[in-house]
Amino acid sequence: MSALETMMPAVKRAAVNGVEIAYYEAGPREGVPIVFSHGFPELAFSWRHQIQALADAGRWVIAPDQRGYGLSSKPDRVEDYGIDKLTGDLAGLLDHVGAETAVFCGHDWGGFVVWQMPFMHPERVAGVIGLNTPFSPRAPADPIAIMRKRFGPDMYIVWFQTPDEPEAVLGADTTRTLSFFMRKPMDPAAAAAAMTAAAASGSTFAFRDLLKAWDGTSGGEPLLPPDELAVFADAFREGGFFGPVSWYRNFTRNWEMTEGQATRIDGVPCLMITAERDAVLPPSAAEPMPGFIGDLETHMVAGSGHWTQQEKPAEVNRLILDWLERRFPK
Template identity: 80%
Template sequence: MSALETMMPPVQRAAVNGVEIAYYEAGPRQGVPVVLCHGFPELAFSWRHQIKALADAGHWVIAPDQRGYGLSSKPDKVTDYDIDHLTGDMAALLDHLGVERAIFCGHDWGGIVVWQMPLIHPSRVAGVIGLNTPFIPRAPADPIVIMRNRFGPDMYIVWFQNPDEPEAVLGADTTKTMSFFMRRPAALQAAAQPSASGSTFAFKDLLQQWDGAADPRDPLLTPDELAVFADSFRNGGFFGPVSWYRNFTRNWERAETLPTRIDGIPCLMITAELDAVLPPSAAEPMPAFIGDLETKLVRGSGHWTQQEKPDEVNSLILDWLDRRFPK
């Protein structure tokens, strides 16, 4: 049996919002559920440690493979991955489960989704937990233009705007790609230094030059866990995941009509000390935009916090849930 089968609840499927979403569910079906939203390049499997801990503590927990990922549908248009579709999937999943409101917890790109949920679907959100990814107010200009000017044309989000090439590079050897990304601590500090092209966070260059045997960072995953990620992206490709990034400009345009604050719901922000992409300093402006906010720091963790420091993350989430959503 694969690690997906031994470490996760049985997969379930929901036809929602024009796609099929695969999801994993655990714990008693009572109270306010916690929906765990993964990032890039990840899967619901990234939450395996949290699913078990939350369920064992008596919480109803739901972790979807989001559109474009894992066992869920992979639409073939870039615009099928904009923020309205991504948040719409989560609202429709609640409809499928007969749930009025949920606590949304998101890491990396999933963090962007969960912070947008109370702006786009406020009636469906009981609380928000951001892991590494802070609430980011709308940029003063197109964020792709800002990133290109600040980080260069090969910065990974800017590079992702190119058609076809990112999928080809990332998908050429998915075991190598996932081994490169999933390291402990996964701060990727080297990526913050300019590459030969002058760009920072130029993952394309780093990946193509990477030699796993010479990488001083410890692997984050066991071989069986790595195989879950590598097999999933080998089978499903990277078009969908990369297309989330290709909607940055579209989402920025959409945000012009959205609220700029989150009030009336409890929010928890968990930062990771060694995350070079989403450093703790990125969360410092959040109190100006969120009325009810707690912020916690996980020391010694890079970017993949729920997998690098699962016990610390579980403790922080459970403590907050016990205080803000007592059973």
């Protein structure tokens, strides 16, 4: 049996918001459910440690493969991956399971999605947990233009705006690609140097050039044992990268769509968990959050890089369960 079969509940499927969402559910169907939203390049499987721990603690847990990923639908239009669609999928999933509200917990790109839930579906939000990804209000200008100016043309999000090439590069060898991404953190100084070393343009976070130059072993210790890495590699080999990359291709469209959006989250309990050694989303990125969120609690996971729920699952589980017990007691 694969690690997916042995470490996750049986997959379920829901027709919501014009797509089919594959999801995993555990724990008693009572109280406020916790909905886990994964990032890039990930799957619901990224939350396997949290699903088990929270279910064992008597919590209702739901973790989807989001649209474009894993066993869920993969629409073929870029605009089908806008923030309105992504948040609508989570709201539709609540309708499917018969829940009025949920605590939404997101990591990486999933963090962007859950921080938008209080604005786009406020009636469905009991609380929000951000893992690594901070809340920030709408950018003052097109975020792609800002990133291009600040980080250079080869910065991965800017590069992802290019049609076809990112999917081809990332999908050429999915085991290599996922091995490159899913590694434990390097020494901070070494990580900063590595982010620019392979980019002739001097761009920061130039993952295309870094991946091409990677020797297969450098850049931190492997995060996952082979059987768990295979779950991710197999999923992207089967499903490709068009959907996941298209989330990024909606940055400008999302920015245009949210013109006039409020800049504060009030009346919603929020938990922010940062990771000390995340080179992409460092703890400093969360420092402005108290100015925008009325009910916020913040903690940092020491020694963790970007894949926090997989790197330091016991600490992440402890922080989430402690906060849930205080804010949403059973």
